[in-house]
Structure formats: C-alpha cells, structure tokens
Amino acid sequence: MSYQVLARKYRPANFQELEGQEHVLRALVNALDNDRLHHAYLFTGTRGVGKTTIARILAKCLNCEEGVSAKPCGECSTCVEIAEGRSVDLIEVDAASRTKVEDTRELLDNVQYMPTRNRFKVYLIDEVQMLSNHSFNALLKTLEEPPEHVKFLLATTDPKKLPVTVLSRCLQFNLKNLSAERVVKYLRKVLTAEDVAFEESALWQLGRAADGSMRDALSLTDQAISFGNNSVNDEDVKTMLGSIDHREMYHMINCLIEKDAGALLDKISALAEFAPDYTMLLSELLSVLHRVAVAQAVPDSVDNSQGDQELVLAVAESMSREDVQLFYQIGLIGQRDLPFSPEPRTGFEMIVLRMLAFTPSSLSTGEVQDIADLKKKTATLEKSDNKVADVIASLDKKTENKEKASNIDRPDQSEQVELQTSEDQSVSRSSELQDTAETAETEETEDPEFDPSEVSADSSAIPVDSGPESAEDAAELEPKNWVKILPKLGLTGVTLSLASNCVLRSVTGPDCQLVLNEHHASLWNNAHETRIGSALSRMFGTELKVSVTIGQPEAATPAEVDALNQQKAHARAVELIENDEKVKQIVESFDGRLERETIAARQKKTGD
Ligand SMILES: [Zn+2]
Missing domain, CATH: 1.10.8.60 (Helicase, Ruva Protein; domain 3)
Structure with a gap:
C-alpha cells in the first residue's frame, strides 16, 4: 500500500476520535441525539483546526444507514463512501476554486431534487467566503426556503467576509486553535x-x-x-x-538574571548562526516575560500549554516583579525601534543590553522601605492638619512618578529625573489667588521668624498692612482699610480687577477719592466708577460718591498686597519643602531636583 500522509491517515472518523473542539462537539451531539437539526451550519476557525473534518463526520451522522445519531456506524456503505470521498449525496465544493455564479447556480439548481440514496443531500462548501456576490445571492435564496432534504455545511477561515444575510441563517460554530x-x-x-x-x-x-x-x-x-x-x-x-528553540529564550533570560552581559552576547551570536528573525525573537522573549509575570501574580494559572511550565515557574521565582516589568517594557519599546536600527542583530543586542543597564540594582531595599515609610508619614501628616501636609501632598504624587520612572521606563540614567507639574497644581495655584492674603497672614503669625524682606528687595519696599483683621476694621471707611474693604464689596470681573489696582486716597464726607495705578488703567471707564460707588454706598449704608483719578498710587494697592502675599506664601512653601528631611532624601536617592515653580501653597479650606 502506498504511503499515506499522516494528516490523511489519522483524520478522525468520528467525534470521539477528534482532538479538541469539545464545545462544538457537545452542541452537535446534543442536536443529533435530540433530533433538533438545523438546515445550515457554519464552521469557522483558522486552517487545519478541523472544520471540514467535523463537517464530514456530521454528514456521516446525518446519512448513516443505521439512523441519524452522534455515533455513525462507520461500516455501512454510506459511511464508507463518505470516508472515501465518493458519496453521491455529499456534494463537496471548494469555493476557492468555484466562484463563478454559473457554477453555484448549477450547483443549487440541483437542490430541489431528492437525494439519490441517502436521507439528506448534504452540501459541504469550504472557504465559503470566496464566493462571489452573485453566488451568495443564489445561495441565500436556497437558505431562505431550504427543502426538507437538504443540509448546508459551510466552512470559512474568515466569517467577516460573509454577508450578514447568510450569517444570520446559519448556526455558527467557532473552532478554537489547538494548544x-x-x-x-x-x-x-x-x-x-x-x-x-x-x-x-x-x-x-x-x-x-x-x-x-x-x-x-x-x-x-x-x-x-x-x-x-x-x-x-x-x-x-x-x-x-530553522527556528529558534523556545528554550533559548530561557537561556537568555537566565543571563539577564545573572547580569552576565558576556554570556548574553555569546548566546546571541550562537543564535545568529540560524539567521533568525529578530523581531520574532523579541516577540518570543516578550511572550515568555508575560508568562513569567502571570506566574508571579497567579502561580496556579500557569499551564503547560507551551511545555515550559517548570521553566516559567523557576524564572518567576528568581526574578523580581519589577525586573520582569522593566524588561517587558524595554522589550516592547525595543520592538517599536528595532526597524530603525542599522542592523536587526545590533538592534536586538542593544535591547537586551539595555535591560541589563537599567536593572535598578543601585536602589537598595532599605531606600525603598524609607520611601514607603515616608508615604505613610505623609498620609498621617495630612490628617493631623500640619501645614507641611498641604505642600507635601503634591510631592507624594511626584514620589510615585519617580518610582515609576526609575523602575520601568527611565530613558537615560544620567538625565535628572524631572518632577512633573500635575494639572491640579496649576489649577489650585490660580484659584488660590483670591485667598492668599488670608493664608499668608495666618502663616506669618505661626512663624514669627519669617522675614518677608528675604523674598524680594523690590516688593518688600512697598509697605504692607498685614495686621489682624476684624469686621470693625473693615467697617471704617479710611484709606488704610481699603485693602480689607475691597474683598467685601462684592465686585466682580473687570471692575474688581480695576478696583484692586486702586488706593483710597481720601474720604471727605461722602466724597471718596481713589487713585488708579496708571499701568492698569487701559480698561477704565466711568461705569466702573459708578459701580464702585454704589458698592461702597451699599456696604456703609450711606450715599457715597466715588471719583477716580489715574496716576501713581502712594501706597500698595490690594493687587500688589495680594501679589506680595502670594510670593511670601510660595517662598514659605519652597522653604518648607526644601528643608524637609524626607524630601532631601528623595532628591538625593533619585538624583533629582526640585522645580520650585511647581510648588504651590494651597488655599486654606474654610473652617480651618
Ligand atoms: Zn453508517
């Protein structure tokens, strides 16, 4: 007897012999046993997973002379004919070679005739997605009103190419890839x-x-x-x-674990003899790292579907989770950059060497512990309403960023790790302007040593009235109280902005003289004068008349006081952060630097 290829020789003759696809078989067996047969079945899946094999077995089940069952006898003439591919009532069509509409029409013209010998006329159309539109229409007509004696078994590798009208008339089974x-x-x-x-x-x-x-x-x-x-x-x-053995990946990972660059390069040059596809090699490496990461997270979930269960578990034990993540990330980015390297091999070498270069070995566990402690402490500080908490809370976020940066994706070791300004900081910075005066005043009383003149010689020249504030002070309409009166006037928009660039020069009876800083006078018009006047009248319960002259204010305007207080608050925040022991430690450990402009003094919450 001539040699028969294994795929043909070992083609399963019944459902019991079939390897895999249990989910499909169960549905089919139940349908056959309970005599609930559909007129059209669609089997989908990649090549060689058993689509046509299942369809042929199903044809036997339908037409076996012993009766419709999930266990065809395999011995009757029908079963034998189907197995040998010469059954007259099993019409097999490879749509890939018969796409012309005439062919399909000719085929479907015969649908109406009864089966020659068997119970059903079974049409097995392989690669059905290859049919032309006309052929699909012809098929659809038959599917819409199928004769009792006809069964359609369709197989496709690409169900997306089938018209929905056909799909919706078939019972669809998705065959899985075999592990x-x-x-x-x-x-x-x-x-x-x-x-x-x-x-x-x-x-x-x-x-x-x-x-x-x-x-x-x-x-x-x-x-x-x-x-x-x-x-x-x-x-x-x-x-x-001509492929690279899966186990080579583990040799390579072992070199990474042992940080042995020499052995690693030897390994790669040994692999180079096989002229491997380095992109594939990298994908393999990534897939192994993925399995290792899964093994570290959920050890029980590692199966032996790749035959490397033991190896995966061994690597999972000898590598830190951070290293696995780091290597994976470097490999992933390397995959993107590999096409740009002058030679695939050098590109691949650089990627694995980068994995070695960035192993965070310099970061001792002690330091990591310290940072964890710091976080805990920071959390308690926030609760205990310490003023450091306000400024350091934002730092906590940065610490996390830095940890990530140093562990996973640190682009260049020599580069200083830059702290990023988070969005909420800039938002809080702008919103706190209105309230900084209060904040600064409170802080000043808490810290008598703080000297505002240190902040800036220029601005400290402006006399600032920052004495204790009370409702009575504000109630007296005097030039020195203007800074306190203004926020209570309830002005908004441009009027508020203009008024805060004014000083109250004098009050004579109902006449109030304001001086508007000439540098901020571009938006001035008389309407604002009226608005300020009526706001003052409302506040003091008497008719007051405001006249504004544009010039050089003799004292600090509320806007200037505000700006100065803000500067003071910022300087204070910077000072607190810079002198904090833990912050110093972080900066030192990570070779970082503080970006002063990103530090913001937070607005005090009402009720504090
Ligand atoms: Zn039979």
Whole structure:
C-alpha cells in the first residue's frame, strides 16, 4: 500500500476520535441525539483546526444507514463512501476554486431534487467566503426556503467576509486553535502508533511551530520523519524548522538574571548562526516575560500549554516583579525601534543590553522601605492638619512618578529625573489667588521668624498692612482699610480687577477719592466708577460718591498686597519643602531636583 500522509491517515472518523473542539462537539451531539437539526451550519476557525473534518463526520451522522445519531456506524456503505470521498449525496465544493455564479447556480439548481440514496443531500462548501456576490445571492435564496432534504455545511477561515444575510441563517460554530500541549499529546499518540522513535522536546518544537493547526502539525511531523530518517529528534527538527528553540529564550533570560552581559552576547551570536528573525525573537522573549509575570501574580494559572511550565515557574521565582516589568517594557519599546536600527542583530543586542543597564540594582531595599515609610508619614501628616501636609501632598504624587520612572521606563540614567507639574497644581495655584492674603497672614503669625524682606528687595519696599483683621476694621471707611474693604464689596470681573489696582486716597464726607495705578488703567471707564460707588454706598449704608483719578498710587494697592502675599506664601512653601528631611532624601536617592515653580501653597479650606 502506498504511503499515506499522516494528516490523511489519522483524520478522525468520528467525534470521539477528534482532538479538541469539545464545545462544538457537545452542541452537535446534543442536536443529533435530540433530533433538533438545523438546515445550515457554519464552521469557522483558522486552517487545519478541523472544520471540514467535523463537517464530514456530521454528514456521516446525518446519512448513516443505521439512523441519524452522534455515533455513525462507520461500516455501512454510506459511511464508507463518505470516508472515501465518493458519496453521491455529499456534494463537496471548494469555493476557492468555484466562484463563478454559473457554477453555484448549477450547483443549487440541483437542490430541489431528492437525494439519490441517502436521507439528506448534504452540501459541504469550504472557504465559503470566496464566493462571489452573485453566488451568495443564489445561495441565500436556497437558505431562505431550504427543502426538507437538504443540509448546508459551510466552512470559512474568515466569517467577516460573509454577508450578514447568510450569517444570520446559519448556526455558527467557532473552532478554537489547538494548544501546543494538545498537539504534542496527539503527535505522541500518532508516532507511537506509527512506531517512530521521537524525542519529547522535538514534539514541543513541532507543536509550537504548528501554531494551533493540527493539520500543519501532522504535515510537519511527516516532514520531520523523512528528514530524520524515520525518527523525530530534537536537533533535526531544529534544523528543519530553522527556528529558534523556545528554550533559548530561557537561556537568555537566565543571563539577564545573572547580569552576565558576556554570556548574553555569546548566546546571541550562537543564535545568529540560524539567521533568525529578530523581531520574532523579541516577540518570543516578550511572550515568555508575560508568562513569567502571570506566574508571579497567579502561580496556579500557569499551564503547560507551551511545555515550559517548570521553566516559567523557576524564572518567576528568581526574578523580581519589577525586573520582569522593566524588561517587558524595554522589550516592547525595543520592538517599536528595532526597524530603525542599522542592523536587526545590533538592534536586538542593544535591547537586551539595555535591560541589563537599567536593572535598578543601585536602589537598595532599605531606600525603598524609607520611601514607603515616608508615604505613610505623609498620609498621617495630612490628617493631623500640619501645614507641611498641604505642600507635601503634591510631592507624594511626584514620589510615585519617580518610582515609576526609575523602575520601568527611565530613558537615560544620567538625565535628572524631572518632577512633573500635575494639572491640579496649576489649577489650585490660580484659584488660590483670591485667598492668599488670608493664608499668608495666618502663616506669618505661626512663624514669627519669617522675614518677608528675604523674598524680594523690590516688593518688600512697598509697605504692607498685614495686621489682624476684624469686621470693625473693615467697617471704617479710611484709606488704610481699603485693602480689607475691597474683598467685601462684592465686585466682580473687570471692575474688581480695576478696583484692586486702586488706593483710597481720601474720604471727605461722602466724597471718596481713589487713585488708579496708571499701568492698569487701559480698561477704565466711568461705569466702573459708578459701580464702585454704589458698592461702597451699599456696604456703609450711606450715599457715597466715588471719583477716580489715574496716576501713581502712594501706597500698595490690594493687587500688589495680594501679589506680595502670594510670593511670601510660595517662598514659605519652597522653604518648607526644601528643608524637609524626607524630601532631601528623595532628591538625593533619585538624583533629582526640585522645580520650585511647581510648588504651590494651597488655599486654606474654610473652617480651618
Ligand atoms: Zn453508517
């Protein structure tokens, strides 16, 4: 008897022999046993997962002379004819080669005729997505009103290309890719039956190379048997596939764990002899790292579907989670950059060397512990309403950023880690303007040593009235009280802005003289004068008349006082942060620097 290829010889004859796809088989078996048959079935999945095999078995189930059942006898003439591909009532069409509408029409014209010998006329259309639109229309007509004696079994690798009208009239089954573990198990069975010697590791190579397709796996095994002269061994399969063995990845990862750059480069030059696809190599490395990360998070979830369960668990134990994440991230970014490298091999070498270069070994566990402590302390500080808490809370966020930066994606070690301004800081900075005067005053009483003249010689020249504030002070309409009166006037918008650039020069009876700083007078008009006048009248319960002259105010305007207080608050915040021991420690540990302009004194909450 002539040699029959394994894929054909070991094609399953019934559902029990079929490897995998249990979810589909269960549905089919139940339908057959309960006699709830649909008139059209669609099997989807990649090549070689068993679409047409299942369809042929289903045809046997439908037409077996012993009766419709999930277990066709396999011996009656119908079963034998179907197995040998010569049943008159099983019409197999490969749509890839019959796309013309005439062909399909001719095919479907015969639908109305009763089956020649069997119960059903079964149409098995493979690669159905290849039919032309006209063919689909012809098919659709039949699917809409199918004769009792007809069953359609459609198979496709690409169901997205099918018209929805066809899809909706079929019972759809998605076939899964077979895991390498499953393929290896089956190959073991086949090779034992064939009496071919084999090495387990060779089977895993074949199983992975088959990429989920049993047919590919069996074809490759056929090839390996002839290549190895009736045996399947590791070396031969490796040479035959021209692929990099999965285990090489673990050797490489081991070099990374041991931080042995020399061994790592030796490994790569050994691999280079196989002229590997470095992009694939990197993907393999990433997929191993992914499995390791999963193993670290959920050790029980690691299966042996790739035949490397033990290795994955071993690596998971000997690597820190941070390292795994770091290597993965570097590899991922490397994948993007690999096409830009002058040579794929040098690009790949740079990526793995980068993994070594950025291993955060310099960061001792003690320091990490310190930072964790700092966070806890910071949290308690915030609760205890310490004023440092306000300014340091924002730093807490930055600490996290820095940790990430140093662990995962630090672009350049020599570069200083820059603290980023978070959005909420800038928002709070602008919103706090209105209230800074109060904040600064409170802070000043708390810290008598603070000298505003240190802030800026220029602005300290302006006399600032920052004495204790009370309702009575504000109630007296005197030039020195203008700074306190203004916020209580209830002015808004441009009027408020203009008024805060004024000083109250004199009050004579009902006449109030204001001087508007000439540098801020561009928006001035008389309407604002009236508005300020009526606001003052309302506040003091008497008719007051305001006249504004534009010039050089003799004293500090509320706007200037505000700006100065803000400066003071900022200087105070900077001072507190710079002198904080923990902050100093962080800056030192991470070789960082403080960006002063990102520090903002927070607005005191009402009721504080
Ligand atoms: Zn039969």
